[in-house]
Amino acid sequence: MSIQDQLPEQLRKRLAEDPLFGAKADLLHDGRFGEQWLAITEHEVSVWQQDHTQLLKLKISELKDARAVGAVGGGTLLADTGKGPVVLARYTSAQSSIFGFAAKLLGAMAKKEERPVVSERDFPRYCQNCGNPLSEGTQICQICTRNGKVAARMLRYTKPYKLQLAATAVLLIATTLVELVPPYLTKVLIDDVLGPKDVGSTLMLVILGLGATMLLMSVMQTIRGLIGVWVGSKLMGDLRKDVYSSLMRLSLAFFDRRQTSQFIGRVNSDSEAMRQFMTDGVVFMSAEMLRVVAIFIIMFGLDWQLTLYAILPVPVMVAVSMTIWPKIGRRWYHQWRSIFRLNTLVGDSLQGIRVVKAFGRERDEMARYNEANVELVRRNIRMEGLWSFMFPAFAFIAGLGTLLIWYNGGNKVLSGEIQLGVLMALISYLGMLFGPLQWISQMISWASNAMAAAHRVFEIMDTPSEVPDVRNPEPIGVIKGDVAFDSVTYGYEKHHPVLKNVSLHVKAGEMVGLVGHSGAGKSTFINLICRFYDTDEGAILIDGTDLRSISQVDLRKQIGVVLQETFLFDGTIAENIAYSKPDATPLEIMRAAKIANAHDFIVRLPDGYDTRVGERGHKLSGGEKQRVAIARAIIHDPRILILDEATASVDTETERQIQEAISRLVKGRTTFAIAHRLSTLRNADRLVVLERGKIVEVGTHEQLLEKEDGVYRKLVDAQKELSKIKGVEG
Amino acid sequence: MAAADDKYDIRMFAPDDVYFSRGSGGVFQGVIDGTTYDELEVYRAFPFLYTTQYISVRNTKGEELGIIPDIAELYEESAKELEKELQLRYFIPRVTRVDSVKQKSGLWMWELQTHLGSTRMVMRNLHEHLQYPGGGRVILMDISGKRCEIADWQALDAHSRKQLEEVL
Numbered sequence: 001m002s003i004q005d006q007l008p009e010q011l012r013k014r015l016a017e018d019p020l021f022g023a024k025a026d027l028l029h030d031g032r033f034g035e036q037w038l039a040i041t042e043h044e045v046s047v048w049q050q051d052h053t054q055l056l057k058l059k060i061s062e063l064k065d066a067r068a069v070g071a072v073g074g075g076t077l078l079a080d081t082g083k084g085p086v087v088l089a090r091y092t093s094a095q096s097s098i099f100g101f102a103a104k105l106l107g108a109m110a111k112k113e114e115r116p117v118v119s120e121r122d123f124p125r126y127c128q129n130c131g132n133p134l135s136e137g138t139q140i141c142q143i144c145t146r147n148g149k150v151a152a153r154m155l156r157y158t159k160p161y162k163l164q165l166a167a168t169a170v171l172l173i174a175t176t177l178v179e180l181v182p183p184y185l186t187k188v189l190i191d192d193v194l195g196p197k198d199v200g201s202t203l204m205l206v207i208l209g210l211g212a213t214m215l216l217m218s219v220m221q222t223i224r225g226l227i228g229v230w231v232g233s234k235l236m237g238d239l240r241k242d243v244y245s246s247l248m249r250l251s252l253a254f255f256d257r258r259q260t261s262q263f264i265g266r267v268n269s270d271s272e273a274m275r276q277f278m279t280d281g282v283v284f285m286s287a288e289m290l291r292v293v294a295i296f297i298i299m300f301g302l303d304w305q306l307t308l309y310a311i312l313p314v315p316v317m318v319a320v321s322m323t324i325w326p327k328i329g330r331r332w333y334h335q336w337r338s339i340f341r342l343n344t345l346v347g348d349s350l351q352g353i354r355v356v357k358a359f360g361r362e363r364d365e366m367a368r369y370n371e372a373n374v375e376l377v378r379r380n381i382r383m384e385g386l387w388s389f390m391f392p393a394f395a396f397i398a399g400l401g402t403l404l405i406w407y408n409g410g411n412k413v414l415s416g417e418i419q420l421g422v423l424m425a426l427i428s429y430l431g432m433l434f435g436p437l438q439w440i441s442q443m444i445s446w447a448s449n450a451m452a453a454a455h456r457v458f459e460i461m462d463t464p465s466e467v468p469d470v471r472n473p474e475p476i477g478v479i480k481g482d483v484a485f486d487s488v489t490y491g492y493e494k495h496h497p498v499l500k501n502v503s504l505h506v507k508a509g510e511m512v513g514l515v516g517h518s519g520a521g522k523s524t525f526i527n528l529i530c531r532f533y534d535t536d537e538g539a540i541l542i543d544g545t546d547l548r549s550i551s552q553v554d555l556r557k558q559i560g561v562v563l564q565e566t567f568l569f570d571g572t573i574a575e576n577i578a579y580s581k582p583d584a585t586p587l588e589i590m591r592a593a594k595i596a597n598a599h600d601f602i603v604r605l606p607d608g609y610d611t612r613v614g615e616r617g618h619k620l621s622g623g624e625k626q627r628v629a630i631a632r633a634i635i636h637d638p639r640i641l642i643l644d645e646a647t648a649s650v651d652t653e654t655e656r657q658i659q660e661a662i663s664r665l666v667k668g669r670t671t672f673a674i675a676h677r678l679s680t681l682r683n684a685d686r687l688v689v690l691e692r693g694k695i696v697e698v699g700t701h702e703q704l705l706e707k708e709d710g711v712y713r714k715l716v717d718a719q720k721e722l723s724k725i726k727g728v729e730g
Numbered sequence: 731m732a733a734a735d736d737k738y739d740i741r742m743f744a745p746d747d748v749y750f751s752r753g754s755g756g757v758f759q760g761v762i763d764g765t766t767y768d769e770l771e772v773y774r775a776f777p778f779l780y781t782t783q784y785i786s787v788r789n790t791k792g793e794e795l796g797i798i799p800d801i802a803e804l805y806e807e808s809a810k811e812l813e814k815e816l817q818l819r820y821f822i823p824r825v826t827r828v829d830s831v832k833q834k835s836g837l838w839m840w841e842l843q844t845h846l847g848s849t850r851m852v853m854r855n856l857h858e859h860l861q862y863p864g865g866g867r868v869i870l871m872d873i874s875g876k877r878c879e880i881a882d883w884q885a886l887d888a889h890s891r892k893q894l895e896e897v898l
Binding site: 027029031032033034069071072073074076078079081083084085086087090092093094096330333337340455456459692 | 844
């Protein structure tokens with residue numbers, strides 16, 4: 001995509017030179033929706049209104065710099081001139097990236113620096129057909145291609161079980177046909193045996209026939225049921241697996257923006273709803289359809305006139321179903337949202353139960369819960385109320401048909417037009433017919449519930465990872481450990497960068513301490529090395545290779561992390577240490593623990609390395625957990641090591657032990673360490689001081705201390721003050 | 731500058747402390763405590779609850795100069811410029827009519843009329859893209875980050891209410 005293509009021909013002709021850049025802004029200068037055109041040439045910047053009248057023209061030589069100022073929901077492209085800043089264009093956030101690029105380009109031109117290169121990420125991407133925004137990392141438009149084929153997609157899950165499902169179908173047809181036999185035998189019984197009082201062997205034969213069909217039906221239903229359960233459970237397993245693996249595949253950024261407790265419900269209940277539809281739903285529906293058709297054929301064969309009466313209520317029932325269908329779908333969604341809110345509430349307050357208790361807010365939590373609970377109750381009543389209305393209504397309408405047959409059929413029997421048995425058979429077939437029709441409503445509920453669930457499940461599956469792997473990742477093998485930041489800018493929200501234009505080169509084996517106030521961007525810095533997030537601008541290189549072109553599996557093999565909040569999984573200590581290397585031998589595990597200063601305390605535990613830790617196991621202290629985490633990093637044997645406040649929450653003695661362990665760990669590895677206690681970073685080869693997302697100082701401890709007015713020096717002084725106070729208090 | 735001595739106190743501006751205007755380049759600027767700034771940034775401290783109160787005024791470095799307790803107390807000219815700047819900075823068009831809300835292959839499409847013109851919003855679902863700060867207010871966010879606001883959905887016309895009833 002060439003960047004000047006977008007400019008209308010008319011406007012391009014008015015330019016003295018070929019445009020370097022052209023873009024349409026979607027807001028006017030006064031902030032209203034509208035269109036304005038911006039074009040940049042070698043010597044000028046021009047802005048036109050929608051009717052192609054020129055609004056603004058600036059010479060590049062007048063510019064000092066240009067900025068894209070982000071705001072909420074939109075932004076402004078500003079040019080700094082000798083006479084103060086000038087607004088070039090305003091835009092909504094859909095266009096932030098493209099005007100961000102424009103700002104960089106103009107800034108570089110004004111300052112005569114190297115010009116930025118356009119990358120595809122700089123452009124908001126729209127679908128060619130419908131003009132709706134495309135989500136990142138995909139070229140496929142959700143609106144144009146996915147024509148509501150959710151059901152088809154859902155049914156694709158049944159593919160591996162074709163054989164079993166085919167068998168179910170055959171059995172189904174057979175049972176359905178067999179089910180139709182008893183009413184017919186009843187007719188024979190009444191008309192040929194009971195009516196004429198035929199005391200022959202026919203009675204016995206008919207009864208035997210009835211018995212045989214009953215037995216056959218039971219056997220077939222059992223087999224069908226067993227297959228159904230088997231296929232259903234397998235399907236459910238497949239679905240859950242897919243949902244869970246899509247969750248694992250998603251980037252951290254996805255989880256940052258959502259409450260995680262919601263996913264527990266999603267993985268389980270949504271896949272259950274889909275399973276129910278696919279096995280019970282589809283099987284049931286086809287069975288009932290088949291039955292309806294067969295019953296009609298037989299009824300028409302018995303007496304077509306009476307059958308017509310029976311059909312009279314059917315259109316009414318279909319009409320009722322049709323009007324209620326959309327209503328039910330909406331109410332399901334409402335109900336689901338209420339349940340969802342309730343679950344999130346419980347999840348949240350249980351996770352924060354310590355805070356709740358500490359502030360004595362149990363009552364308020366209960367009130368909050370109660371509010372959501374009442375809401376759910378209300379929704380439930382509305383939903384179920386609709387149900388309780390539907391069933392009797394259907395039964396009543398169906399009953400009307402029966403009445404019609406009784407009346408007309410009765411007359412016919414009295415006038416001798418038909419035999420009593422035929423009437424009885426018709427009545428029982430009719431009963432069988434309205435059964436399935438009532439089930440339509442159940443089917444509606446299943447189907448709409450499943451569709452809603454499927455939408456949510458596929459939503460997770462379709463969300464592209466924000467840190468996608470390239471198609472042909474470069475094999476990196478074992479790396480040396482050179483890490484370079486090349487003018488990196490990143491923000492969790494795009495318009496609010498946390499790291500701004502950070503450049504740093506770290507040699508293999510070097511230990512770098514990251515220092516700065518909270519919120520300075522230290523954690524973001526290391527999150528980017530781990531590639532939890534991708535840079536918005538600039539690149540991170542490991543041994544000269546862009547992080548983005550390395551597969552994440554390879555990358556993570558080279559990186560070890562010890563975080564402030566140690567998370568131990570449910571399992572034994574040994575399993576936790578061997579988390580990144582499941583095939584580690586017991587000796588390796590012990591060696592790692594020894595280096596981490598953890599071996600001694602572990603062995604002293606009654607269950608030793610087999611002590612269960614995690615949510616329901618043995619409670620380790622903060623320092624002990626930390627050392628287990630360090631052992632985990634040691635066994636991983638990474639080339640790049642990241643320590644994020646690894647000693648923040650422990651006492652001095654434990655810190656000394658952990659320090660010792662860390663100093664053994666960092667040997668020969670490129671290490672990035674964050675610590676609030678600056679003394680922890682004594683061993684660092686270099687300290688990097690971050691402030692407001694920018695690197696302000698780099699140097700050794702001594703070098704930085706020499707700077708009279710340096711940021712680092714101030715930090716150190718402040719900590720000395722603090723420890724003095726602490727000394728007094730102690 | 732009495733309050734500025736204590737840098738841990740919030741500086742509240744009186745109407746006489748500030749004068750806001752717009753530069754020739756269309757940029758918000760002003761004179762604060764006698765100092766001229768040719769570019770100022772404004773932030774709402776409570777964008778949902780108090781849209782015209784507690785406005786934080788900052789220089790281009792992002793340092794807070796002080797807080798305007800209530801726009802209504804300012805002199806008319808300053809208040810007008812500040813309001814205009816807030817509207818530009820917080821680009822949240824107010825919905826005047828909901829033309830339609832449709833679900834199309836997993837995406838919700840909203841056709842809206844706002845006080846700043848008509849627009850379309852695209853959402854992946856309703857539970858993550860709608861916020862209810864209280865009252866009848868609804869904040870809509872679409873997948874590109876664009877926002878719109880419905881001040882009170884029950885006060886909209888009948889057609890809009892009908893569209894909304896199904897989704898709120």
